[in-house]
Amino acid sequence: NAGVTQTPKFQVLKTGQSMTLQCAQDMNHNSMYWYRQDPGMGLRLIYYSASEGTTDKGEVPNGYNVSRLNKREFSLRLESAAPSQTSVYFCASSAPIAGDNEQFFGPGTRLTVL
Amino acid sequence: GQQLNQSPQSMFIQEGEDVSMNCTSSSIFNTWLWYKQEPGEGPVLLIALYKAGELTSNGRLTAQFGITRKDSFLNISASIPSDVGIYFCAGFQTGANNLFFGTGTRLTVIP
DSSP, X not given: OOOEEEEOSEEEEXXXXXXXXXXXXXXXXXXXXXXXXXXXSOEEEEEEESSTTOOEXXXXXXXXXXXXXXXXXXXXXXXXXXXXXXXXXEEEEEOOBTTBOOOEEOOOEEEEEO | OOOEEEEOSEEEEETTOOEEXXXXXXXXXXXXXXXXXXTTSOOEEXXXXXXXXXXXXXXXXXXXXXXXXXXXXXXXXXXXXXXXXXXXXXXXXXXXOSOEEXXXXXXXXXX
């Protein structure tokens, strides 16, 4: 099992450009998440998907959109990138059953917006 | 979002020493998780705690779910150089849909 995979690993954009970050998991998990991590801060939730076909906003959703394409894949889109979106983006998945809220993370995408 | 306060922010220790770090909140959590993140990688789950007072070990790591449900502790015994990284606590509340993360404790082990 590869676990959670993310592409690309690195990306540089100019202000105003758009891009989509891809995430896939092979653990048959129902829930998937997108976080951003900024220096000196913990991870902050952007969007999550509790199951295929549903998405909900997290703590910092502005400037992002998501698509839960199927059970395996959850993508994050920046329609018009801004320098404030320079960050490391992590995708995670979990299989919330009774008492099990453990999230497993991908390796991250390092995004720089110039 | 919920504020999870981790301390210390950073630690420099000698190889072989024991390490203690903690995470506190003003709110009650029903699950506490501890993650380790190495440079250029995503967080890796170390220990999960589900009951107040629970003490769980994973090799040289031991974590405890505080009895008040507002805090958690992580201990690493006999540290080694590969323990270097940032350790994050994370909490989950019933009725919420996401984890809340602390700001991390950066651990440096001096050989």
